[in-house]
Amino acid sequence: MDLYWGSVVTPMGGALLVGSRQGIQRLWFEDTAQGVTLAGCQRADGRAQAVFASLMSEPATTVEQFDVQGTAFQRQVWQALLEIPLGMTTTYQVIADAIDRPKAVRAVANAIGANPIAYFIPCHRVVRSDGGLGGYRWGVERKRAILDWERDRVSRAA
DNA sequence: AGCCACTCGTAAA
DNA sequence: TTTACGAGTGGCT
Secondary structure (H helix, E strand, C coil): CCEEEEEEEECCEEEEEEEECCEEEEEEEHHHCCCCCCCCEEECHHHHHHHHHHHHHCCCCCHHHCCCCCCHHHHHHHHHHHCCCCCCCEEHHHHHHHCCCCCCHHHHHHHHHCCCECCCCCHHHEECCCCCCCCCCCCHHHHHHHHHHHHHHHHHHC
């Protein structure tokens, strides 16, 4: 199997990263990482941190860059998330339209909630059509914090 | 069968 | 204007 795991420090707190030779499998924020199974994984903090750093400087653009498991529908949704630019937000409805399933908004939201790779598959950039923030598996406060942090980063770069 | 990180139309305050 | 509620909707367990 050849799975490794390690702790990494993200701008919004510690996280657990699990990966294989094919790429990251999961990235979970530590304070809500209950349920993550590390059985059969070798601890390799250095490797995890290197992969993390590389993704921070060069964001992924396709789901193939990760070793994620999911249904065809979920992978399609996650791919759409990777196309949202840093510092921008979109809505659940826009994602549903983008994958050509305009009526499956709710299913899209479920798929987004099932995203196994926090932050790098940017589910935090999806908000409600009515202007509300929507939900976040790791707490809406963190969702807001990530969005603020990203906007700040973009404005500094400009 | 039942659960949802949604959305829209309608209605009441 | 804002808030509340019902129904439509579809993937997933």
